[in-house]
Amino acid sequence: MRVGFATEAAPGRDNEDYAAATPDIAVLLDGAGTPPGSESGCTHGVAWYSRTLGSTLVASMTQSAESLTDTLADGIKTVASLHDSTCDLAHPGTPSATVIMLRCTSDALDWLVLADSTLVLDIGEPEPMVITDDREAHVGARYRATVDALDSGSPEHIAAHRAYVEGMRHHRNRDGGFWVAAIDPLAAEQALAGTIPTSRVRAAALLSDGATRLIDRFELATWQQAINILDRQGPSGLIHEVRKAEQSDPNGSRWPRGKTFDDATALYCRF
Numbered sequence: 001m002r003v004g005f006a007t008e009a010a011p012g013r014d015n016e017d018y019a020a021a022t023p024d025i026a027v028l029l030d031g032a033g034t035p036p037g038s039e040s041g042c043t044h045g046v047a048w049y050s051r052t053l054g055s056t057l058v059a060s061m062t063q064s065a066e067s068l069t070d071t072l073a074d075g076i077k078t079v080a081s082l083h084d085s086t087c088d089l090a091h092p093g094t095p096s097a098t099v100i101m102l103r104c105t106s107d108a109l110d111w112l113v114l115a116d117s118t119l120v121l122d123i124g125e126p127e128p129m130v131i132t133d134d135r136e137a138h139v140g141a142r143y144r145a146t147v148d149a150l151d152s153g154s155p156e157h158i159a160a161h162r163a164y165v166e167g168m169r170h171h172r173n174r175d176g177g178f179w180v181a182a183i184d185p186l187a188a189e190q191a192l193a194g195t196i197p198t199s200r201v202r203a204a205a206l207l208s209d210g211a212t213r214l215i216d217r218f219e220l221a222t223w224q225q226a227i228n229i230l231d232r233q234g235p236s237g238l239i240h241e242v243r244k245a246e247q248s249d250p251n252g253s254r255w256p257r258g259k260t261f262d263d264a265t266a267l268y269c270r271f
């Protein structure tokens, strides 16, 4: 597997996305932000959480052949143990992250997707296989209207977005809500996971929602066109297209969104 990746923070903020790869594995996490003025009970922060869980997963996937689901459950437990004596892990705002894991063996590709980052598999058919867990979007749709009606970046918008994020916390890691990596290892069992023969896959893209907004929110490209951009211009080319679109709509009047700019990460694997 040949992997290239790029990751870019939203301007002026810490990058809460995390990406890592070896010739056999690729990992992407997107930390769920704590909006300014919001409490989390954790002194480490969201960027620390996604970086620490991500590097823990890379180490385990490199050293062991256990299932990706079990590896993720163990990783969530390990990272919780690193800060349960210093932080209030029962706080509803405790840091969390989406997770994509990909492992390539000689004949099979194992994958896992938890929460709203997207895995795109180019299997040589007219439409690529697009795997994402859209439970958060479904729950969020009930609350989005207030945020979307306001100008991006205005004080009212920032306050409404904070209220949205804090409201969503009550649906996190609960039946009927949505599941992310945080402190409960049972979240791993809620991930989408599968295996596909490596020979069927031409390429795979791991994308955070800051990168997929070009396709699923702005509708400026199809999934296949996104693969073509990754093929020709690489992951940084795709992120460049995202930033161009965001800059063209700074107030969110064309594309209402919680964050004017978001951390954007893309990994592109060829087989």
Ligand SMILES: [Zn+2]
Binding pocket: 041, 042, 043, 044, 045, 083, 086, 087
């Ligand atoms: Zn902490």
